[in-house]
Amino acid sequence: MITASQIAPLRTAAIDYADRQQLVEELAQLRRERQPFYLTALDFERILQWKLGRQIGRQRARRRANTEEIIRAVTGLALTITHPDIEYELELRTDILCSLHGVGVPVASAVLALVFPEEYAVIDRRVWRQIFDADKTVFSTPDYKKYMRQIRCLANDLDWPAQEVDHTIWEFDRRQG
Numbered sequence: 450m451i452t453a454s455q456i457a458p459l460r461t462a463a464i465d466y467a468d469r470q471q472l473v474e475e476l477a478q479l480r481r482e483r484q485p486f487y488l489t490a491l492d493f494e495r496i497l498q499w500k501l502g503r504q505i506g507r508q509r510a511r512r513r514a515n516t517e518e519i520i521r522a523v524t525g526l527a528l529t530i531t532h533p534d535i536e537y538e539l540e541l542r543t544d545i546l547c548s549l550h551g552v553g554v555p556v557a558s559a560v561l562a563l564v565f566p567e568e569y570a571v572i573d574r575r576v577w578r579q580i581f582d583a584d585k586t587v588f589s590t591p592d593y594k595k596y597m598r599q600i601r602c603l604a605n606d607l608d609w610p611a612q613e614v615d616h617t618i619w620e621f622d623r624r625q626g
Contacts, residue, residue: 450582450599451618452604455566456617459620459621460609461571461612462617463555463623464620469563469612472496472499473566478562479492486529486564488521488524488528488564488587489515489521490515493520494558496559497512498561499540499558499559499563500571506549512549512550512551512552513550515551515599519549524546526545527541527557528542528564536597539593539597540590540594542561543590544559544590546560546561547590553588554589554592555571555572558570558593559571562612562615568611568612568613570597570600570611570612571612571619572595575618576619578622579581579622597611603618617618
């Protein structure tokens with residue numbers, strides 16, 4: 450498993466660090482302004498663009514079924530629901546977000562990580578490989594729970610937000626070639 454000392458020097462080195470940070474800050478501002486909090490279709494599209502990049506066309510046809518009203522309702526529930534058991538809360542939030550057409554666990558995790566960067570990380574094949582020394586490209590909610598347990602341990606060791614841990618591991622793996 451990757452260690453905190455291996456990734457610490459790369460904290461701000463990822464090629465999209467500034468873009469991610471700006472999006473996190475904008476979403477934090479929206480959380481302060483919108484009570485109860487929800488995402489608009491435009492907010493959701495920006496998150497998709499950041500997460501998917503050149504793969505934004507994947508599932509686009511399916512995502513068109515998600516109207517503004519549906520996106521606001523589903524994200525409103527997912528992003529405001531709470532539970533004292535953080536694993537159960539993760540499960541609820543992830544599964545609610547995955548009820549949107551064209552949204553799987555990786556995209557749901559990106560929404561959670563950008564809205565709640567202290568608590569959540571983006572599940573990704575690169576980071577999975579570094580944490581578990583295994584290749585995986587399809588992720589379930591139980592996978593995400595397992596992944597977050599490891600990310601939270603590293604976040605605790607580094608005293609970093611969970612989202613910065615996964616982003617830094619992603620950069621570490623990218624540099625490995």
